[in-house]
Amino acid sequence: MQFKKVIMTQPKTRERIEEKADTLFYENGFEATSFADIAEAVGISRGNFYHHFKSKDDILDAVIRRRLAKTRCMLGEWEADAPPKARILSFIRILLTNQTKIMAFGCPVGTLTTELAKLDHVAHERAADIFTLFRDWLAEQFRALGHDDAKALALHLLGRTQGITVMASTYHDEDYLASEVAALEGWLDALSDKPSLKG
Amino acid sequence: MQFKKVIMTQPKTRERIEEKADTLFYENGFEATSFADIAEAVGISRGNFYHHFKSKDDILDAVIRRRLAKTRCMLGEWEADAPPKARILSFIRILLTNQTKIMAFGCPVGTLTTELAKLDHVAHERAADIFTLFRDWLAEQFRALGHDDAKALALHLLGRTQGITVMASTYHDEDYLASEVAALEGWLDALSDKPSLKG
DNA sequence: GACAAATTAGGACGGCTGTCCTAATTGCTG
DNA sequence: CAGCAATTAGGACAGCCGTCCTAATTTGTC
Numbered sequence: 001m002q003f004k005k006v007i008m009t010q011p012k013t014r015e016r017i018e019e020k021a022d023t024l025f026y027e028n029g030f031e032a033t034s035f036a037d038i039a040e041a042v043g044i045s046r047g048n049f050y051h052h053f054k055s056k057d058d059i060l061d062a063v064i065r066r067r068l069a070k071t072r073c074m075l076g077e078w079e080a081d082a083p084p085k086a087r088i089l090s091f092i093r094i095l096l097t098n099q100t101k102i103m104a105f106g107c108p109v110g111t112l113t114t115e116l117a118k119l120d121h122v123a124h125e126r127a128a129d130i131f132t133l134f135r136d137w138l139a140e141q142f143r144a145l146g147h148d149d150a151k152a153l154a155l156h157l158l159g160r161t162q163g164i165t166v167m168a169s170t171y172h173d174e175d176y177l178a179s180e181v182a183a184l185e186g187w188l189d190a191l192s193d194k195p196s197l198k199g
Numbered sequence: 200m201q202f203k204k205v206i207m208t209q210p211k212t213r214e215r216i217e218e219k220a221d222t223l224f225y226e227n228g229f230e231a232t233s234f235a236d237i238a239e240a241v242g243i244s245r246g247n248f249y250h251h252f253k254s255k256d257d258i259l260d261a262v263i264r265r266r267l268a269k270t271r272c273m274l275g276e277w278e279a280d281a282p283p284k285a286r287i288l289s290f291i292r293i294l295l296t297n298q299t300k301i302m303a304f305g306c307p308v309g310t311l312t313t314e315l316a317k318l319d320h321v322a323h324e325r326a327a328d329i330f331t332l333f334r335d336w337l338a339e340q341f342r343a344l345g346h347d348d349a350k351a352l353a354l355h356l357l358g359r360t361q362g363i364t365v366m367a368s369t370y371h372d373e374d375y376l377a378s379e380v381a382a383l384e385g386w387l388d389a390l391s392d393k394p395s396l397k398g
Numbered sequence: 399g400a401c402a403a404a405t406t407a408g409g410a411c412g413g414c415t416g417t418c419c420t421a422a423t424t425g426c427t428g
Numbered sequence: 429c430a431g432c433a434a435t436t437a438g439g440a441c442a443g444c445c446g447t448c449c450t451a452a453t454t455t456g457t458c
Contacts, residue, residue, distance in 0.1 A: 029317045045437045110365050114305050118228045128369050163362025166309050170327050244407045
């Protein structure tokens with residue numbers, strides 16, 4: 001019954017640590033988030049951490065793995081009986097879905113990747129993998145729409161959304177965000193007419 | 200002769216502290232840069248700091264003020280006997296001028312603003328002022344080109360460049376950077392033909 | 399050269415960091 | 429209920445953080 005024990009008991013505390021660490025890393029940054037912060041948010045003792053994770057970097061790994069999984073899940077949902085163009089639209093509209101958090105803290109993926117790059121952290125590549133997940137998925141959709149420069153289009157769209165999150169959080173301006181999302185939708189529409197222009 | 204003393208002696212050490220702090224904040228982040236780091240880079244004692252700055256936030260203020268001044272200076276240079284469109288092009292091409300640093304650390308303005316937003320730091324607005332400097336200057340150029348949505352165009356261009364810096368530093372991909380700069384130049388060209396489309 | 403001011407070096411300080419250890423508690427198994 | 433494993437709490441630890449103080453040194457002026 002050893003197996004059952006591992007499966008049944010781990011999820012509770014470990015899962016809660018990952019969850020709280022995830023949001024704290026997002027809202028306050030990885031470096032600025034201390035063990036004490038996470039412990040307080042979860043409601044456990046500091047010393048207890050090392051039974052679940054062997055270091056802070058280990059928690060970061062878990063958080064990134066968690067985000068990768070959630071992203072895969074979200075992309076999967078967008079594929080449900082929707083044509084490629086509608087799928088790309090779903091991607092664009094997370095800017096509106098997560099509007100409040102984006103205007104306060106920017107993009108979870110972009111800001112983490114940027115911070116880890118400055119820290120010369122080994123996990124930087126792992127964090128970039130989340131971007132790669134989006135990129136490859138978007139490229140697949142563009143390819144389905146008949147574009148042969150699908151990867152470049154995917155990267156272009158990723159960059160556009162990243163820029164929007166940076167400026168939206170800088171000025172906390174929801175009108176800017178809305179108008180840029182509209183512009184992005186217009187770009188996607190125009191793309192159908194002339195399949196090789198990036199605009 | 201008190202006046203002369205203040206003018207002549209201050210610039211040396213204080214200026215060097217600001218300079219080193221500026222690059223360290225850029226390359227490693229504000230939070231991750233310690234007093235010891237700056238002291239070592241400048242080559243002075245830690246305790247000596249408080250004769251020039253009264254706190255770390257005070258150094259941050261000085262760094263931001265310094266960046267504002269340098270930005271104003273740069274914008275001024277771009278105005279030298281060049282038509283508005285060429286001035287905007289100068290802005291776009293800093294992405295190529297600073298290519299190496301951007302691919303390693305992203306945009307100095309964007310990354311600092313993002314970090315300060317997460318830290319809930321009072322200096323966030325001051326950092327955003329650097330963006331505003333660019334925005335207003337760009338809007339002025341777009342207005343000179345006959346666009347009535349000049350401010351929106353300026354914000355759009357700022358966002359585009361920010362997104363490019365994020366993705367370029369994520370993947371360290373100079374081909375992406377080059378092609379996006381080309382796309383941005385194409386966008387600027389197309390803008391001349393139909394003055395009210397954002398693309 | 400004497401004197402005062404500006405500048406510097408070096409260390410003390412309380413507090414927080416990530417890490418680790420140990421003892422107590424809980425929960426499951428037989 | 430006994431016994432064992434999993435989990436927890438709490439604190440010790442070395443080290444670094446930003447801050448502050450004091451004493452020594454340098455600098456410029458009369």
